[in-house]
Amino acid sequence: MAEQYIIRLKNLTKSFEDTRVLKGIDLDIRDKEFVTFLGPSGCGKTTTLRIIGGFTEPDAGDVFFEGKRINHLPPYKRQVNTVFQRYALFPHLDVFENVAFGLRLTKTPEEQIQKRVAEMLGLVNLKGFQTRRVEQLSGGQQQRVAIARALVNHPKVLLLDEPLGALDLKLRKEMQAELKSIQQRMGITFIYVTHDQEEALTMSDTIVVMRDGEIQQIGTPQDIYNEPKNAFVADFIGESNIVDAVMPEDKTVTFGGKTLPCVDVGFEPGEAVDMVIRPEDLKVVPLEEGQFTGKVQRVIFKGVHYEMKVLDDTGFLWTIHSTICEDAGQEIGMRVAPFDIHIMKKMKKRRKKSKEKAVSGEAVSKEVEGKK
């Protein structure tokens, strides 16, 4: 059974000075899987990656690679290669020698080196760049060199630390698709670190959502998006309306004096919960047909849909994504299907006000520009 997992992390903890960065990470990673560690900065995702790469040792806990404990194995003895955040290419070497670096260390015969480097440069679409100096390359090209350099050694696992962070949106999209196809063609495990939820949803087989050194949820992109385990995950992955509510009984939820049917069961009668509704699951209906009502505050055009901010009588500001556009100041009704209401146990800790979330790319709104 154990062989199906290429990497297993057992109760990893790590502190830097007084800050506990990892508080007990347990994770099994299957061979040939595309796994993404997703979370805001400071959640411990990069530290976890560095422990797998061998650049940081955990304070406690174990790292297993193909069933063997590798806690103290130095990076150069691991069958793992890394694509670093800022590429970390060797400035004194040209493109060919950067890619050939790992092969030269293992004293690979020259004709082998020529063949494999050419193959890798082909894979990342950099044929003909062999003799270029790395500082003459654009960010996207440097990133491709970094990927080729890491893959040429045929690692069993490739670690990628926010590799697309410095690229512009269009290039990032291209590279996302390319990385995914490289991963499938090479048939190796990719462990990818990002704070961009969209990137995670697009590429991953499995997403590991992290926060404050703890894993919040592990699942497929669909699971994570459709069945977030708690309000943090719901909020971090896509946009959400998170409302304080109470479960008087199974399949019923009340908030602000209104009672709605839902499908969730298994809560204590009268338990305080978080009710999460995705903005696209809220239907705009005529005032009298609404399960609850509110007044449109502002409307933002987002390309494929409108985003409306609607204030209800309890003072909660709802976010609605709809192809219908209502004018600001209009009173509207809102409906939500029972299975689109997600009930979650209250989080132990108070949610932080400031959340670091990648700004959704397609948004063509003033609000987004304002944030930048």
Next chain:
Amino acid sequence: MRKAVAAPYLVWMAIFIVVPLGLIVLFAFTDSSGAFTLDNIAQVGQYAGVIWRSILLSAISTVICLVLAYPLAFIISRKQENQQRTFLMLVMLPMWMNFLLRTYAWMTLLEKTGLINRLLGLIGLGPFQMINTQGAVVLGMVYNYIPYMILPLYSVMVKIEPHIIEAAQDLGADNISVLWKVLIPLSKSGIVTGITMVFVPAASTFIISKMLGGGTNLMVGDLIEMQFLGNAYNPNLGSAISLLLMILILICMFVMKSIDTEEEMEGMLL
């Protein structure tokens, strides 16, 4: 306007650099009556031993400085920023004291009845002959010039991102490979600057060899000093030796410079 601002510097350079250099050349090729002669240059040949010793001792000192300073500069460059400042200050602290005083201090330490020999005497060793040896001269030069090696090395190493080293380790490089394949190539300009800054003053020093080397370990600097200030008073010969020393140093600097720029030249040609 620009010319007007530069003028005082040009005058300064003319008076204090160009004119003295011209005088040295003039003196080197004339005798005491002012007539042209090649005798001075010819006489330099008899001091070949001294010149060779100067170059050898300063080369040894330079190598020792490099070997000691390289790991130290690397370690400092990997520290946190405020610790880096502390370490650099410790490196430069001895330089706040006068060069002569520092060398005097070594004299008293190394003497037959000096502190080191007395301490060794307590555990039943020695006394050793330490002062007035070539070793003492090398020690004095290493001690005095090592900051000039550490500083340029540090300034290039601090620019080497930790990620670059990690990338090399990640690709399978052990510590020795990281040193030879990444650190040394990336710190080459610092190595060249450091070598130049240590070798040139070491080759022309005269105080250190005089004070720590006794009378027997003369260096070119001492020789020149003797021609101008000593009993052997002969400024024409002194100028000739100076001229030769300058040419030797220029050749050394040119060689070092060409090692340093080789890479960039290649890059530019491509």
